[in-house]
Amino acid sequence: MTSVEPAEQTVTTATEDDALLELQQLAVEYGVGGKRVRAVDGVDLQLHAGEIVGLAGESGCGKSTVANAMMQILRPPAVIAGGSIRFRGENLVDMSAEELRRFRWRNVSMVFQSAMNALNPLMRVGDQFVDMMRAHERISRKRALSDAADLLEVVGLDRRRVRAYPHELSGGMRQRVIIAMALALRPELLILDEPTTALDVVVQREILQQVQDLQRELGFAVLFITHDVSLLLEIAHRIAIMYAGEIVESAPAARLAAAPQHPYTQGLLTSFPPLSGPLVRLTGIPGAPPDLRQPPRGCRFHPRCPHCTPEQPDLYVRQTTEPPVLREIEAGHEVACHLVAGGKE
Amino acid sequence: MSSNAAPLEVRNLTKRFPVSGGVRRARVQAVDDVSFELRPAAITALVGESGSGKSTVARLLARLHDPTAGTVLFEGADVSRVRRRRDVLNYRSQVQIIFQDPFASLNPVKTIRHHLERPLRIHRIVPRRQLEGRVHELLRTVGLVPPDEVAAKYPHELSGGQRQRVAIARALAVGPKVVLADEPTSMLDVSIRIGILNLMLRLRDEFGITFLYVTHDLASARYVADDILVMYAGQIVESGPVEEVLASPLHPYTRLLLSAVPDPAANLHAERIEMRKGVASAAVDPPEGCRFVTRCPLAIDVCSRVTPLLVEARPDQAARCHVTAPST
Numbered sequence: 001m002t003s004v005e006p007a008e009q010t011v012t013t014a015t016e017d018d019a020l021l022e023l024q025q026l027a028v029e030y031g032v033g034g035k036r037v038r039a040v041d042g043v044d045l046q047l048h049a050g051e052i053v054g055l056a057g058e059s060g061c062g063k064s065t066v067a068n069a070m071m072q073i074l075r076p077p078a079v080i081a082g083g084s085i086r087f088r089g090e091n092l093v094d095m096s097a098e099e100l101r102r103f104r105w106r107n108v109s110m111v112f113q114s115a116m117n118a119l120n121p122l123m124r125v126g127d128q129f130v131d132m133m134r135a136h137e138r139i140s141r142k143r144a145l146s147d148a149a150d151l152l153e154v155v156g157l158d159r160r161r162v163r164a165y166p167h168e169l170s171g172g173m174r175q176r177v178i179i180a181m182a183l184a185l186r187p188e189l190l191i192l193d194e195p196t197t198a199l200d201v202v203v204q205r206e207i208l209q210q211v212q213d214l215q216r217e218l219g220f221a222v223l224f225i226t227h228d229v230s231l232l233l234e235i236a237h238r239i240a241i242m243y244a245g246e247i248v249e250s251a252p253a254a255r256l257a258a259a260p261q262h263p264y265t266q267g268l269l270t271s272f273p274p275l276s277g278p279l280v281r282l283t284g285i286p287g288a289p290p291d292l293r294q295p296p297r298g299c300r301f302h303p304r305c306p307h308c309t310p311e312q313p314d315l316y317v318r319q320t321t322e323p324p325v326l327r328e329i330e331a332g333h334e335v336a337c338h339l340v341a342g343g344k345e
Numbered sequence: 346m347s348s349n350a351a352p353l354e355v356r357n358l359t360k361r362f363p364v365s366g367g368v369r370r371a372r373v374q375a376v377d378d379v380s381f382e383l384r385p386a387a388i389t390a391l392v393g394e395s396g397s398g399k400s401t402v403a404r405l406l407a408r409l410h411d412p413t414a415g416t417v418l419f420e421g422a423d424v425s426r427v428r429r430r431r432d433v434l435n436y437r438s439q440v441q442i443i444f445q446d447p448f449a450s451l452n453p454v455k456t457i458r459h460h461l462e463r464p465l466r467i468h469r470i471v472p473r474r475q476l477e478g479r480v481h482e483l484l485r486t487v488g489l490v491p492p493d494e495v496a497a498k499y500p501h502e503l504s505g506g507q508r509q510r511v512a513i514a515r516a517l518a519v520g521p522k523v524v525l526a527d528e529p530t531s532m533l534d535v536s537i538r539i540g541i542l543n544l545m546l547r548l549r550d551e552f553g554i555t556f557l558y559v560t561h562d563l564a565s566a567r568y569v570a571d572d573i574l575v576m577y578a579g580q581i582v583e584s585g586p587v588e589e590v591l592a593s594p595l596h597p598y599t600r601l602l603l604s605a606v607p608d609p610a611a612n613l614h615a616e617r618i619e620m621r622k623g624v625a626s627a628a629v630d631p632p633e634g635c636r637f638v639t640r641c642p643l644a645i646d647v648c649s650r651v652t653p654l655l656v657e658a659r660p661d662q663a664a665r666c667h668v669t670a671p672s673t
Contacts, residue, residue, distance in 0.1 A: 200394040205605035273568035284539030288504040
């Protein structure tokens with residue numbers, strides 16, 4: 001029941017109890033030539049109502065696999081090998097196909113990087129809204145079409161575009177259509193998987209502004225997946241960094257920007273040259289992400305880690321043999337690194 | 346030619362592509378009246394959005410397309426229409442291009458050694474018995490060590506960043522004065538990109554190589570480039586030293602681009618940009634007037650009637666804008 005007391009600002013001060021979505025020890029495996037590869041290995045992640053969480057990492061780190069697992073749209077040979085995905089306490093892993101069908105779009109909807117190419121080229125934009133909406137609720141065609149037109153306006157398109165075919169729209173416009181469609185059933189969580197990566201920077205900025213405005217207005221939660229940490233620093237409340245299938249650090253965005261602890265996070269943040277201020281020679285991160293068929297022993301980042309040398313034998317042994325655990329070193333700031341002292345699991 | 350002359354200069358370069366279909370013979374104005382010169386041993390960034398014509402400029406300079414009009418001067422000599430094999434080879438031994446996709450630009454069934462020996466043989470750079478030594482030297486130059494191991498590998502055994510280094514080594518094999526780098530980092534992982542940019546800086550400083558760096562990424566342009574050219578819809582709308590242009594841009598389009606880029610160094614919440622209609626791509630048979638007029642917050646009456654010229658409004662900094670760089 002809703003409270004009759006004056007509304008409290010609970011959006012940003014959510015507690016652990018009211019997690020909208022909670023991943024616990026999620027593991028996803030791909031079967032490749034008789035061998036199993038763990039693309040996602042023991043990921044814990046929480047999203048609260050109205051929160052924008054960023055999930056960042058390089059290609060192949062497992063960030064998109066996490067999103068696909070959340071939507072339960074993993075395709076063979078990928079399978080969930082362990083852990084749970086709870087949405088309002090209910091484990092999605094146990095849901096039937098019919099339950100999942102109703103759950104998608106209504107509770108959680110997702111926008112892919114190439115989603116603009118997912119529109120049916122033979123159907124008018126409006127009809128694609130109608131199909132999707134009528135698959136989920138009892139609504140007249142006329143009503144659905146007018147809702148679709150309203151939604152197009154919400155994302156900054158002319159409402160008459162309901163009559164347009166996808167080829168009549170630019171890439172940025174089609175991506176907006178997809179975002180409008182994703183919001184049609186007022187989902188509580190919107191997953192954006194590299195939603196603007198294929199778009200030009202000005203269009204990207206326009207779309208991000210709109211997503212932020214809509215998020216403030218409608219209050220849905222966002223999981224924003226991208227390789228571009230600089231983007232997340234601007235829009236996310238909290239950021240989790242993934243490397244080789246694991247979350248290596250997670251913290252509020254401002255905290256992550258000011259005091260990144262994991263050497264990988266530090267490397268990522270200094271991989272983007274600044275547009276203003278002094279220019280220093282950056283180094284990026286030497287080496288390349290590991291082959292997950294044979295992940296490095298110990299810390300998966302150790303072959304690339306600038307602080308992993310045999311000159312410190314005790315530390316070196318731990319780094320190369322013992323997988324670090326994600327520990328909370330400060331409220332809301334978790335790191336999995338042998339260099340970071342203290343904290344609790 | 347004196348050594349401080351521009352190794353590469355283009356004047357009024359224009360390229361139109363025919364549009365297939367339709368009754369009228371329409372043509373896309375991909376590159377429209379582009380003039381600039383590359384300073385020796387400097388990196389010039391050519392930035393713009395997709396479709397702005399920046400890659401077409403690089404391809405015209407590499408002689409992969411013939412220009413519709415205008416000239417390309419290499420050390421003062423017009424090379425825009427050379428056709429004889431010997432002349433083309435000679436030009437290509439001075440001006441090399443590297444492409445965006447390091448996965449597509451290497452032959453999957455040939456070793457790295459093969460890729461690097463080929464240009465050395467075709468251009469007869471070194472005698473046969475020195476081939477191996479030169480291949481190893483090239484690999485060391487681009488940071489691929491140990492060279493004998495890398496040379497024996499096939500492209501699929503290398504990461505994207507390593508493949509792009511091979512592509513760079515191959516371009517360097519002929520000892521070029523100019524390298525045209527067409528989005529060399531945009532298909533690479535973020536942590537790898539800086540390494541390629543640093544390599545370009547080193548090649549500029551150690552070997553005096555002149556670069557044209559084509560990119561859509563303003564921050565990387567600032568990081569490596571000395572000069573910058575901003576393209577919009579087939580035209581250069583602003584040019585100048587990169588620090589000056591990015592610190593105080595003249596053209597409203599440069600300002601828009603700058604405000605759209607996430608810059609965590611500036612602050613956590615960027616200023617909002619105004620949304621307007623219009624695209625940065627080259628137009629089919631564009632009308633007279635400024636190409637940016639439909640999106641421009643500063644537009645005045647004359648902008649939709651007269652195409653502005655590239656005018657030097659500040660020392661070394663020029664823009665195509667009636668308002669911020671008037672021609673009188």
